Amino acid sequence: MIKAKIIGATGYGGVGAIEILSNHPLVELVSISATQDIGKHINDLYPHLNGICELEIDDPDNDVECDVLFLATPDGVGMGYADKYYNNNIKIIDYSGDFRFNTEDLYNEYSRRIGKNIAHKSSHLLKESVYGVAELHRNNISKSSIVGNAGCFAVSSILAIAPALKENLIDYNSIIFDAKTGISGAGKKATDAYHYPHRYEQMNAYKIATHQHVMEIENEISKIIKKNIAVTFTAQVLPIVRGIMTTVYARLNENVDYEKLFNAYKQFYQNDSFIDLYGMADNVGSRHVRGSNKCALWINVDTRTNMMVIVSHIDNLMKGQASNAIQNMNVMFGFDEGLGLRFIPSYP
Amino acid sequence: MIKAKIIGATGYGGVGAIEILSNHPLVELVSISATQDIGKHINDLYPHLNGICELEIDDPDNDVECDVLFLATPDGVGMGYADKYYNNNIKIIDYSGDFRFNTEDLYNEYSRRIGKNIAHKSSHLLKESVYGVAELHRNNISKSSIVGNAGCFAVSSILAIAPALKENLIDYNSIIFDAKTGISGAGKKATDAYHYPHRYEQMNAYKIATHQHVMEIENEISKIIKKNIAVTFTAQVLPIVRGIMTTVYARLNENVDYEKLFNAYKQFYQNDSFIDLYGMADNVGSRHVRGSNKCALWINVDTRTNMMVIVSHIDNLMKGQASNAIQNMNVMFGFDEGLGLRFIPSYP
């Protein structure tokens, strides 16, 4: 039984962690904290937690004995807490971009591209941190004390392209990610863009050619082939609450056909219980994964244009955030990787 | 004042035509017909038409004096009616693929690709018919007696790519259409895929690499550069009722920048009142066009990957079907092209 603390517990990502950890057989949730609403009970803010978790919201700076810290906080916040916990041998999982890059240079470029331009406050930890996608970095995560939990668009994109890159099946200069996200990805804060009357029957692209997750994707997939890859990425938002569907396009290399492609994915993910592979005879939608830690990859080839077309589905709040964070925790502590995470996708 | 008849009046496309023609200042709607529900009043099926149009549904084979016939019918049906009306000097606008191709060879290939494999019953009319996108074929439509109204995905795609092709700004082998449609595109028939509890919170691709509109798009855009173009096209359906958002990717040719690209579109559509152009500083969504005959084209360039990224929005039931058909009618009869079609997009 380990003890867990959450900082940033009152956003969707924090609440997701509360829900999962409250039912996790090897975790005791000892502290939920946030900079606002201190002293209130979490179930007063989120009444669906009545009877599940009724902890008081604590000041993040209060000292609590714990074994793992979830920093469910925005860019630039977790880096301010990490050092102290790290030095106390508390394992750290950060939800933001703060620990997704391993060098100060990379972080600086990221910070510039998200328009923040801040200096990293715990830059000495960057080389210790591991990128939080267990399917790619399981071994390193298991030995690490600090993990940068992956961004939701990035999880969806990277899992969809990694095997094709690794096996050299595609032209790495031709990669396009056309990503569609549900609204919960924007968080709990009410804004004009997500006001119900404005959003229903509304779909739109945003931050075209400038989205902050692009660098994270490029950085991770470049590692696979040890070459710098630039990708075209379009973020689009739709009147769905949970779900990311990313359609991935890339030109197939010569002599690569559907069978070869499919087998590469099968091989790559043979030990990954949360990756579901589907082929050209299938029909796959967001309801295959909604509410679960799954990623569904639907492998297709357009023989007329010699393009790979892979459709990747995740629940952005689960495999794209909270349940992926707990999966990382399970790996870090040597637990069964799927412990407490085998949720049935919600239907209807 | 001209007289109009509709065959296939009880589907969404037929009802759309009823609504528009009922308020059109130069049209009298004299007959609405369908093979089912003959004898019922249209407002008994569609109570929102109470007081607007309360005509009885007629047998399509009944003779009615008219000047224009709308064939709001599926593939293979309109071809059975066309000859008789054409010979009676009645202008024809067909909603299906029946008159979108100018040769029997092309139609046969289309028919095979949509899995019908039928012989065209009025093949002698194919060379007379004009593809029904006024922005591209205004002059020919104005002289024609038979028009093949464009498919919804095709309108959205073709309008988005035509200027770039015409001005030779892109690599025509690199074109990708990532298309997202609302559900009304599948028509009024209740099916499992569009049963409300199944569809809410559900998005999915379908007919990957095999969609029937691909050939129509390729055929039309190949005419522009007089070379055969093969495109990658992905249809996706979302829990929205009205709207198509097509994100178009193509590699820019050398020395083509955003300004040159944007100006090409401005030039191409300078006389087209239903095309709204937007640039990189804008934010564009489906609510810009919903319920109207507009097509919004949002022009972007990703300089990192040298890709054109154009987001095209239409209302699939309007510019993608019924109002586009009336626009064609206006052109065929020499009316003001926008007569009866200047709808305010619905908001909120």
Next chain:
Amino acid sequence: MIKAKIIGATGYGGVGAIEILSNHPLVELVSISATQDIGKHINDLYPHLNGICELEIDDPDNDVECDVLFLATPDGVGMGYADKYYNNNIKIIDYSGDFRFNTEDLYNEYSRRIGKNIAHKSSHLLKESVYGVAELHRNNISKSSIVGNAGCFAVSSILAIAPALKENLIDYNSIIFDAKTGISGAGKKATDAYHYPHRYEQMNAYKIATHQHVMEIENEISKIIKKNIAVTFTAQVLPIVRGIMTTVYARLNENVDYEKLFNAYKQFYQNDSFIDLYGMADNVGSRHVRGSNKCALWINVDTRTNMMVIVSHIDNLMKGQASNAIQNMNVMFGFDEGLGLRFIPSYP
């Protein structure tokens, strides 16, 4: 041709008036004003108005020659403008509760019940103002220079009960209004309650037994029988954007049956083209009226419990607000009452 000015033009109610007046054949919209966003073009805020209305937002205090003023403003605001315009012989239509009551005492009680407790700034105009439901007060509105446009819940409720009360068919102490509203009724301001991820799949009652529209309803229906009536009213909000469905319950008096009840409604509304009556054999939903100025009244009797059950449908932004205001304007100026208001309900 009359000239119209709108104050409070940037909320949903103001935008609704802009849309209708822009197409009204006897009105020129000369000024749209608001206290925020002065100097911006309305279509920059609401891009669906591109090409429809591109006026600059004016300062409300700027003098503009006009014949009618729409005060699309919240409680307590219109009363500050009314006097000046009234004295200049400009007809006034106010959207709030400011001019829905004819005495200072009534207004004071209303003000207290909505938690404002403000003194009326133009109380001398209260006795001049007419309650803005043309179906009940057509004659007085036609002679009036100031109208208090009815609240959306109130329109829906009053139209549903008036004939039964007038003909003494029900026990006036037994009236219950169970009202369900779409979200647009709460306006354009983004709030937690109407943040898309919170609101989808969420329905709830609110302000039980204390809603501000209750007094307005009671005051109006008490006039009909010249006795004070207290009603039970429950407001509920659902994940719909446009629409109010109010289910009205009242105990039938002795010897009142369905036929007698239905005939009373038929008689009462015989000259009202925007009231659609439906009986027990019908099926009526919000799509009968959505986007239109209609009120659909579905008359039912439960013979087992001797209760009248009437289901009333309106579009809250239309008959519940903007189009009802223009209907009042038409009556005030002696125009055809339905001029510019015969919208087809939107479907699908």
Next chain:
Amino acid sequence: MIKAKIIGATGYGGVGAIEILSNHPLVELVSISATQDIGKHINDLYPHLNGICELEIDDPDNDVECDVLFLATPDGVGMGYADKYYNNNIKIIDYSGDFRFNTEDLYNEYSRRIGKNIAHKSSHLLKESVYGVAELHRNNISKSSIVGNAGCFAVSSILAIAPALKENLIDYNSIIFDAKTGISGAGKKATDAYHYPHRYEQMNAYKIATHQHVMEIENEISKIIKKNIAVTFTAQVLPIVRGIMTTVYARLNENVDYEKLFNAYKQFYQNDSFIDLYGMADNVGSRHVRGSNKCALWINVDTRTNMMVIVSHIDNLMKGQASNAIQNMNVMFGFDEGLGLRFIPSYP
């Protein structure tokens, strides 16, 4: 460990039972059967069950050793299976109206009112069966071998009114249930009324004064005061998938105030862990219960009209169907009543 069989496993109610039983610590699901799709795997029909339950769909008539049978079947079906299983000492939980009444006379009247007019095929079991709401009949259910699982509207209504009736706090002739349901209540079969484009932005009442659940409600609540009660009940359907909100109105007896009323509910449900009580200071919506076995009762009094206004929320597929059935099973087998049923309501 007990063995469970489901007949009618492929509807929403059957799938709900599959999900719950697959994770129930004391149940082994040994057979899922249906009259259609025999031989297919359940996860081919419902891919969200991949890895959760991949059983083949069996013929209902095949003999399988089991301890409990769930008849997730429509009216008139379960009665054909019950006798055989009952005689084999297999406990039975039926989802339909087949076993909700204890006499043939009552069943005949019910059958007539739902328009079926069938004779009961296992009428000798009616006197053995218990109405399946554990909060009211826990003791009898624990001793019973056959339970008629309650209807969704009925659960929602009965739980909301029982304490007030039992303590004689209301005029039993004044009871009104204004019930609003999500669409999943109509089941998985695609129909015009629930076709997505028709249903979005659509709310409507149906079967006014004639709904089949009325008799079930009246029968149950009449038992409480041992007098025949007739109620007014209105079913309404909204564009929500899961959830019933029933607003209950009744005139308070003399000297009954809010405190007395609230305490009656508190007392009545003191041992019921799935009933959450809320008072006038609270705000309660469907998200309090969605996806869970909870019933939220929000107790209010309108002192101006002396009416009780109680808003009752359940998830129609859970406390209104599948999880309520498992709760009954837990009671029948002497398990902890909440075993396998403590779901966190889904949010956002």
